[in-house]
Amino acid sequence: MADTKREIERKYESDDSGLPDLTGVAGVAGIVDKGTAELDATYYDTSDLRLAAASITLRRRTGGHDAGWHLKLPVGPGVRDEIQAPLSDTVPDELAGLVRARVREGQLVPVVRLRSDRDLRDLVAADGRQLAEVGVDTVRAERLFGGEGTAQWTEIEVELADGEDQRILDKVEKRLRKANVRPSKSASKLARALAETRGGHPRPKDEPAEPVTAGDHVLAYVRAQRDAIVDLDPAVRQDAEESVHDMRVATRRLRSTFKSFPKVLDRKVTDPIGDELKWLAGELGVGRDQEVLAERLDTVLDDLPATLVHGPIQDRLATWSKAEYGGARRRLLGVLDSARYLTLLDTLDAVVADPPVLKAAAKKPKKAKKPKKAEKVLAKAVRKDFAKVAALIEEAMEQPPGTDRDLGLHEARKKAKRTRYAAEAAGPALGSPAKALTKAMKSLQGLLGDHQDSVMVRVTLGELSAVAHAAKENTFTYGLLYGREERRAEEVEAALPEEWEAIKGSMDV
Known part of the structure; x- marks a missing residue:
């Protein structure tokens, strides 16, 4: 049975310098180093990238604490619902059903593989509770279908802990901007991988002109x-x-x-x-x-x-x-x-x-x-x-x-x-x-x-x-x-x- 959680996160461009110093961010009493995780994710979509066009991602990932299948559905800017299912060789029926209105009679195929080294830290409050998780990801992308090529980049993710006030993300962003770290131009790793490898891109959404007739x-x-x-x-x-x-x-x-x-x-x-x-x-x-x-x-x-x-x-x-x-x-x-x-x-x-x-x-x-x-x-x-x-x-x-x-x-x-x-x-x-x-x-x-x-x-x-x-x-x-x-x-x-x-x-x- 799949589990659902609300994911509220922000992504930032990064270079080889890693994570700027976040000590002193208002409300953050400490930073806990959680080590490095090796993640290997294969993203699935139709041949014409219907899920990506709707800002939906479906992946099979190993490594980390939440290995398995993850379907992410957009809720608003920086907010997605993540539905998780246990690890298996094929797309779980429940997740396939949730994207059927997009896929219809199409087939889900592997389109991109992302391998990431993730350096993780927790931002904690004075009482020890987790406020947010910060990850520095070194990503290597490989196009599997609909194109070819590879890409590599580093990015910073800041994800709000369950039940915490979103204002902590604003405070972290303020500190990152002072360190000349800017929000990512891509909404997701998959979107960036598709943009930076050769091949097809998601079909553009219908953007009709101002109505006249x-x-x-x-x-x-x-x-x-x-x-x-x-x-x-x-x-x-x-x-x-x-x-x-x-x-x-x-x-x-x-x-x-x-x-x-x-x-x-x-x-x-x-x-x-x-x-x-x-x-x-x-x-x-x-x-x-x-x-x-x-x-x-x-x-x-x-x-x-x-x-x-x-x-x-x-x-x-x-x-x-x-x-x-x-x-x-x-x-x-x-x-x-x-x-x-x-x-x-x-x-x-x-x-x-x-x-x-x-x-x-x-x-x-x-x-x-x-x-x-x-x-x-x-x-x-x-x-x-x-x-x-x-x-x-x-x-x-x-x-x-x-x-x-x-x-x-x-x-x-x-x-x-x-x-x-x-x-x-x-x-x-x-x-x-x-x-x-x-x-x-x-x-x-x-x-x-x-x-x-x-x-x-x-x-x-x-x-x-x-x-x-x-x-x-x-x-x-x-x-x-x-x-x-x-x-x-x-x-x-x-x-x-x-x-x-x-x-x-x-x-x-």
Whole structure:
């Protein structure tokens, strides 16, 4: 089983003079010499260096205290999550799975070998705890695939100890700069090795020009959601908090964009992709919807006085939640490993690389003083989506309380999401009016989401109550919670007209 740790480090250029004197760095009471380690690492990537292009490194390393397989995923500047697995001859399945959204049908091959002599020291506080580890690495790089040649250099790494304040890194850097030691130009040893040996380099990331046309604006949003899906894939596989929700949102944003801008992107191309995105969002929702319901039920149950909790309801809720979650989790992992999912990712790449932009949406404005064509096209699409929300809200509120109103408000919530995402996509072109609409739709979506959660909680309570009744358990608490959820829905419905009038009054797109 792989282990994960957060790695916070900084790299610096060095010469043969070694490590400058770090005594006197504020907060550092002592420097402990840990000797020299000999490290031998082979880095794996695809033939076109897809992992390196995403600042991901996968290596098999011997030597040192952490010999084994290491996968490093970027979190932010100087911050990576390192997933470690035991030493083996082939890439561990778990690590291969975490990069599958990048590798897809490609093969992982050895691309670079790095052998390093690492001179290690610990920076310690007055109480003896480790603040950071400093290493001076003499590195010898050898290209194994996609090129040839060797390179050699020396660098300094300063890695923060677990749980310590990052400000110690700033203090160390200040001392290093005084000694004319500068931050490394390369983010990783692998990046430097690829740059300094002959052969291919990672494909450059898409860096589109400043958006001008309607097509430019919509495609920028499409690209961002495509990137979010791929970036979130490892986190979803690791069951990181909110990762499933975030990937589902990116999937919905992408599908909504295809639907909201039919005058920009050719629907003959995007409609089939939208169907696949709907499938993926549904699979992501199997576990996510159950998770939301479980959290809601736990919350409302915790709010009840103990005297009103009758029967083994907590145990039944826990059993239900665990059973539902386990099945959903296994199913989702199967989806992420499926050919259908990987084909969808390939299709999204193709849309970004060769966008199906309609001719009218690709036109650039002829006169700068006149309203831009892009603004007209985008504003019209956003207004159209807003009109659908308005019709659904008003139609739903005309229905008597009950199933028809519940269904109507649920549809309005879905269209509010779509309008919000359309306004987000159009935001850079339309400015503050689009931002205001985005905020209003988010608020409306939240209100209607509370209503829909209440509907689904009542359905779940009814099902659990029936099972409890069959087991001859006391069902009083189920009924009490059901009644409270009914009142909650009534409160949302009572607040909705005023909220809606305020939104209509602020509409200025």
